[in-house]
Amino acid sequence: MITFLTYLINGLNIGSVYAVIALGYTMVYGVAKMLNFAHGDVIMVGAFLAYCVCAYLGLHPIIAVLGAVIGCTILGILIERLAYKPLRQATSLAVLITAIGMSYFLQNMAQLIWGSDTKSFPSIIQGDAIVLFKTVQDGVTKTLTLSPINILTMASCFIIMIALTLFINKTKMGKAMRCVSEDKGAAELMGINVNLTISVTFAIGSALAAVAGILLCASNYAPLSPTTGSLPGIKAFTAAVFGGIGSIPGAMLGGILLGLIENLGKAYVSSELADAFVFGILIVVLLVKPTGLLGKKIHEKV
Amino acid sequence: MASKKFKSNTIMVPVPSTSIVPERDAGKLPVLETSHLGIEFGGLKAVDDVNLAVGPTEICGLIGPNGAGKTTVFNLLTKVYQPTHGTILLNGKDTAGMTTEQANRMGIARTFQNIRLFNNMTVEENVTIGLHNQIRYNMFSGIFRLPGYWMGEKKQHQKALDLLSIFDMTHLANAKAGSLPYGAQRRLEIVRALATHPSLLLLDEPAAGMNPHETEELMENIIKIRDQFQIAVLLIEHDMNLVMGICEGICVLNYGRVIAKGTPDEIQSNPAVIEAYLGKQKEAK
Numbered sequence: 001m002i003t004f005l006t007y008l009i010n011g012l013n014i015g016s017v018y019a020v021i022a023l024g025y026t027m028v029y030g031v032a033k034m035l036n037f038a039h040g041d042v043i044m045v046g047a048f049l050a051y052c053v054c055a056y057l058g059l060h061p062i063i064a065v066l067g068a069v070i071g072c073t074i075l076g077i078l079i080e081r082l083a084y085k086p087l088r089q090a091t092s093l094a095v096l097i098t099a100i101g102m103s104y105f106l107q108n109m110a111q112l113i114w115g116s117d118t119k120s121f122p123s124i125i126q127g128d129a130i131v132l133f134k135t136v137q138d139g140v141t142k143t144l145t146l147s148p149i150n151i152l153t154m155a156s157c158f159i160i161m162i163a164l165t166l167f168i169n170k171t172k173m174g175k176a177m178r179c180v181s182e183d184k185g186a187a188e189l190m191g192i193n194v195n196l197t198i199s200v201t202f203a204i205g206s207a208l209a210a211v212a213g214i215l216l217c218a219s220n221y222a223p224l225s226p227t228t229g230s231l232p233g234i235k236a237f238t239a240a241v242f243g244g245i246g247s248i249p250g251a252m253l254g255g256i257l258l259g260l261i262e263n264l265g266k267a268y269v270s271s272e273l274a275d276a277f278v279f280g281i282l283i284v285v286l287l288v289k290p291t292g293l294l295g296k297k298i299h300e301k302v
Numbered sequence: 303m304a305s306k307k308f309k310s311n312t313i314m315v316p317v318p319s320t321s322i323v324p325e326r327d328a329g330k331l332p333v334l335e336t337s338h339l340g341i342e343f344g345g346l347k348a349v350d351d352v353n354l355a356v357g358p359t360e361i362c363g364l365i366g367p368n369g370a371g372k373t374t375v376f377n378l379l380t381k382v383y384q385p386t387h388g389t390i391l392l393n394g395k396d397t398a399g400m401t402t403e404q405a406n407r408m409g410i411a412r413t414f415q416n417i418r419l420f421n422n423m424t425v426e427e428n429v430t431i432g433l434h435n436q437i438r439y440n441m442f443s444g445i446f447r448l449p450g451y452w453m454g455e456k457k458q459h460q461k462a463l464d465l466l467s468i469f470d471m472t473h474l475a476n477a478k479a480g481s482l483p484y485g486a487q488r489r490l491e492i493v494r495a496l497a498t499h500p501s502l503l504l505l506d507e508p509a510a511g512m513n514p515h516e517t518e519e520l521m522e523n524i525i526k527i528r529d530q531f532q533i534a535v536l537l538i539e540h541d542m543n544l545v546m547g548i549c550e551g552i553c554v555l556n557y558g559r560v561i562a563k564g565t566p567d568e569i570q571s572n573p574a575v576i577e578a579y580l581g582k583q584k585e586a587k
Contacts, residue, residue: 172434179420179431186418188402189380189411190431191498 002133002142007267008260013150014221015259016157020212021236022243022251023164024205030181030246031201034092037099038079039209040233041106046072046210047121047217047224048114054122061124068210076206077199085195103230110226118223124214125152153215160208161252168248173200181246212236231275235262238282244295253293312550314565317355322563324550327357331394333409333502333534334379340387340558341378348374349558351388356502356551361528361535363549365542365569367578371558372538373415376504379536380412381405393501411500413491415507415538421480425471425490428479429462432497465493468530469523485516489523496527503527505537509544517541521548546570554578 021043028036049071053064083102087095125148133144168174176197179187188194213229222228235258243254258278266274285292314322323332334356341349349371356362364372377383379390381402390397392408400408411432420428466472469489474482479490488508495503508524509517521544528535539545545552546566554562554569556578562569569575 175427175431176434178423182420182422183418185382185402186414186420187431189406189498190494191403191406191434192431193403 002135002144003267005133005144007263009144009146009150011260011263012256013153013219013259014263015256016154017212017215017219017221017255018232018236018239018259019252019255020157020160020208020215021232022240022255023160023248024208024212025237025240026243026245026248026251027177027201028205029240030248031177032080032084032198033181034084034095035099035237036084036202036205037096037233037237038083038102038106039205040229040231040236041103041110042072042075042079042206042209042229043213043216043233044110044224044226044229045075045106046206046213047228048110049210050124050214051119051121051217051224054124055119061122064124065211065214068214069207072206072210072213073203076202076209079206080199080202085198107226107230114226116226118225121217121220121224123149124218125149149215149219153219156211156215160211164204164208164248167204173197177201235278238278241282241292242285244292247292247294250292250294312565314551321353321355322551323355323357324360327360330358332356332391333358333360333393334536335391335394336379336388337391338388339375339378339385339390341374341383342386347558349378349385349555352555352558352560354553354560356534356536358501358534359528359532360551361524361537361549363545363552364536364538364555365540365545365552366555366561370555370578372555373506374558375555376412376506376538379405379504380410406498406500409499409501410504411495411498411502412504413488413495413506413508415510417484417487417491419479419487419491419494421478423479424476425466425479425482426459426462426475428490428494429465429497430458432494432499433458433461462497465497468496468527469493485512488512489520492523492527496531500533502534502536505535505539507538507540509539509541514543517544520544524548 021039024039025036028034028039046068050064050068053059053067054061079102083098084095087098127148129145129147130151131143131145135142168177176187176192177200179190179192180194180197184194216222216232217224217228222232236255239254239258240251241254242258243250243252258281261281262274262278265277269277313325315325315328317323317328317332321335332355334354336352336354339349339352339354340347352375364375366372374383378385381397381400381404384399392405392410395408397405397408420431423431463472463475466475469492471486471489471493474486479487482490488511492505492508505524509520512520524535524537525548527533537549549566552564552566552569553560554572554575561574561578562572564572
């Protein structure tokens, strides 16, 4: 039972990180109607920025997080302005290829700057693990613990989700985003600045990516290297599709479910097959319900 | 005949750009003035040498057979396309190089031939979107619900209801826009356009798909909107009952060119217009 709960907590932990990354994918897809495959690499840049502030400058982790968030926000806006904005009228395939190119560009830039060896990420939060539960079974003590980084990860993901939901539903910019996601042309005719809206979307998505990158590396799910972001990025994309791409609650649900499935699969089926499990889900979802769990149906009037 | 009650004996007077506006708008700055407006798509002249002037309170019709370039003119005016020839003056200001959003802020609003509402939002939200650039409060007062937010929100809510009341739609304020019946969606699109506070309202086939009774109501409402807001209306329509009933000036397009301009009576008896609509009369056998 305790083993199961431990897997559950770990699953929730990684799941909430996936959810935060998936939010970035889904927001950008919803508003700009493009798959930003460079998103995974923004995660890596965020983690590296935090690493630099901590390890080279020796500043407090909170400043490192802030620095990474600001750095990634600027990076996100730059990527959109330089790489995607000139292709606003181009076919979606051209934008997709550009996004993949941007992904490789970021990876190689990171390799050039920081080298290809893995770095050990500094722990951003200290403290003892909280013991939730303790049993002695057949003379073996089993404990269910919640480490500070677990708490930090889940709490920050929870806060991000609430803040983002409020932002989308209650603010002017959030409303503008919903309009642009429904009909760009009509939104422009309502006096909405579409370019600004798309830039803000990228900025928020990239800021979330920075947070996700730090949480990912701090929880030791991935060592810090230029390719750190690729696999979590792809998995979060799977999560976004699983939940229904373009839907914000969908990305949250998809991310958490994916984390749980991955971890329980690792525990009870096979740790080698866990990744295959995750992508198997993508295939099943695309076959059974292509719009994802919470995705909107597209009605075609005849 | 019901349409008779709309008929006004407007006298049209020429304005400098070889166009005409109603007499009461004479001497006033036209809300819209185009000169030699045109666009080419790879050698194909979709719109060519269009000179239009719309008075500040004029209801003007833009008619012509299918494919004549009427919607393209609307797209040029709203900057969905950038014209390759000529100029567009909106309230006397040149709109060259502007984006759609800037043109909207300059006072031009439109509806679409195929309804393009924000279907997943409520009716009220659709209207308040248009009010966006008039009510200001910042992101923090939005998230933390500061007094500035509530005041702005209350004003917005009231204004949205006022606008919806033009078409007796206030009871639908909380319905999803996509769930409304067709006629109501068309009316909501007009309300949404009005919310951006335009000085020129472009209506792209507002009566399409409406029954005669609804069309009748729409005609009354267009006049009501013009009188209440003191704005100009430029409309594309195939329903001649509506066009001849409420338009003061009419401009006829064919193959992207203006073939006739004038009052409804002049247009109805213009041989070039009859030819464009009915084809050239064959010689009698």
